[in-house]
Amino acid sequence: MVTEITQRMANLRTMALRTACAVPFAFAAQQAAARPPAAASKMVEYRAQAGDTLYDVAARYLQGSDDWQLLQQINSVPAPKYLQRGVVLKLPVVRLRKEKLTARVIAVQGTAERASGDAFTALANDATLAEGDRVRTGPNGFVTIKLADGTHMSLPPDSQLDLKSLRRTVLTGTLDREFELTRGSVTSEVTHLKKRDDRFQIRSPSVVAGVRGTYFRVNYDAAGNALTRVEVLDGTVGVAGHRQAAAPTLVHANFGSVSTSSGAVGAPVELLAAPALAYPDKVQDESDVAFDVAPLAQAHGYHVQLAHDAGLLDLFRETRTDAPRAVFSDVPNGNYFVRLAAIDENGLEGVARTYVFERRVMGLDASASPGAGGYEFRWSPSGSGKDAHYRFVLSRSKDLSAPVVDQVGLQACKITIVHLPPGDYYWAVTVEELEGGKFYEKTSPVSAFTLSR
Incomplete structure (x- = not known):
């Protein structure tokens, strides 16, 4: 009787072992059939740490803890509660967790x-x-x-x-x-x-x-x-x-x-070489921001971009133009960066060059009219600070050479000139300002008038 019971227990253990082995083998076969042979065989190594088990390794680095059976089959190791520290396990790449x-x-x-x-x-x-x-x-x-x-x-x-x-x-x-x-x-x-x-x-x-x-x-x-x-x-x-x-x-x-x-x-x-900016030191003080590009041979166009940072990660404006000139409107005052690139016949954009530029609107609206006791000149600045000074020039020549009046250091936005003899006159006003250690100046367009008597 004892012998019969012993034999039955041995048979049960054999069946259990076969079943346990059949699961990972069937699983491995199923996975191998679902992927190319090269991918299925690619492995990476993992060195067991203190306290690791096959369950832990599978849960952390494979698709789930159920993959412990695949690990056991690939590495031909038993499934103890803890792995021996330093044991190298092979893990299939296709099952790695991402x-x-x-x-x-x-x-x-x-x-x-x-x-x-x-x-x-x-x-x-x-x-x-x-x-x-x-x-x-x-x-x-x-x-x-x-x-x-x-x-x-x-x-x-x-x-x-x-x-x-x-x-x-x-x-x-x-x-x-x-x-x-x-x-x-x-x-x-x-x-x-x-x-x-x-x-x-x-x-x-x-x-x-x-x-x-x-x-x-x-x-x-x-x-x-x-x-x-x-x-x-x-x-x-x-x-x-x-x-x-x-x-x-x-x-x-x-x-x-x-x-x-x-x-x-x-x-x-x-790719085409980086183009150059014609006037890199120019303060952008007109109503529009404009860039003149030194024409580049073989260029069929230009790509011009504006950004807040030197790396041009914070871009805010761009344009593509056939001519070597790019114009942007409504750009607030500030310091910015401009990047230029030429475009070739294939539509490929070439190597870029980046410049820093300053945007500072400085405008002058000027007018002149007869006034009591003489001729009165007025101007209205825009973009200038409270410490701005003005220079007034009046001449008989269009180029303002040999001025009749050349008044500097004016703080008021008007001047009256008396006892002018009849004739043709030309005049302009320049706003001058020192701010942050930098000197700025902006001259109005030259205006003309004729004094008949």
Whole structure:
């Protein structure tokens, strides 16, 4: 009888062992069938820490605690309560757990919106964006977002960027970021990727651009002939068509590439050099802000952008012009930055150059009329402080040479000149001001009048 009971218990233990072994083997077979052999066999190592169990390791670094059975099968280890410290376990890459990351909006100007579902709502500065969100800008909108690793991505007007993937592998720290540009353009300054398997990709409907620590732009012409332009300013970008089986075309710094709607990637083309500003020290004191660009050979146009910061993350105005001159209206007083780039025959934007400029409106409306005892001149300044002084010049010549009157240090906004003989006269007023250790002056247009008697 004892022998019979002993045999039954042994049989039960054998069946239980077979069942326990069958579960991970069946699970492993199911997972292997669902992925390519190379991916299924790729492993990373983990060194067990004090207090670790297979359950803990699976819960922290794999898809869930149930994956302990897969760990047990792969590593051929028992399932004790605690693993021996220092034991090296192999973990399948395809089962590694990934945590979702977020991005933060660090600058917004004009019309900008975000959508987490179907409806778009206004986008505010310091807003948090997540995987699956979409960001779009209106005709006057600018947005810059910052990723967790310090990467910056800036959208100019009439652009849309979808955040397809924002993830980090918990065990290895590998980053996986994928974006889709459905219209417009995006400029990316990518923090150098630390892991070999880190991924940063921007897709358009026809191509994908993958990088490893670089500064580049992608433009998708959704409204035109569906061309995708990639311009690399630093580092290297691999550009490949979605249906392209060959290796990506490598585009290095200061080169660009144009891809067709079918995904055919054009050969790299050297970008145009950075243009120069004709009058870089000019104080922008007119009613409009205007920049004259030194014409650049082979340039078919120019792209001019204004920003609050030197890195041009906080953009607020831009224009594209065929002529080497750009004009902006309604720019408040302040210190700003302007970035210039030339555009070639392929529509590729070249290397940019940035200048700082000062915006300080200083205007003078002047008038002259006969008054009691002489001729009275008046002027009304705008943009000047309370400590401004004025210089009045009256001459018989249009160039104001050999002045009849040259009065400096005036504080009042008028002057009366008496005993003028008949003849033609020309005059102007200059406002002079010292503020913050800097000297400013602005001269009104030259006015003329004739004194008949």
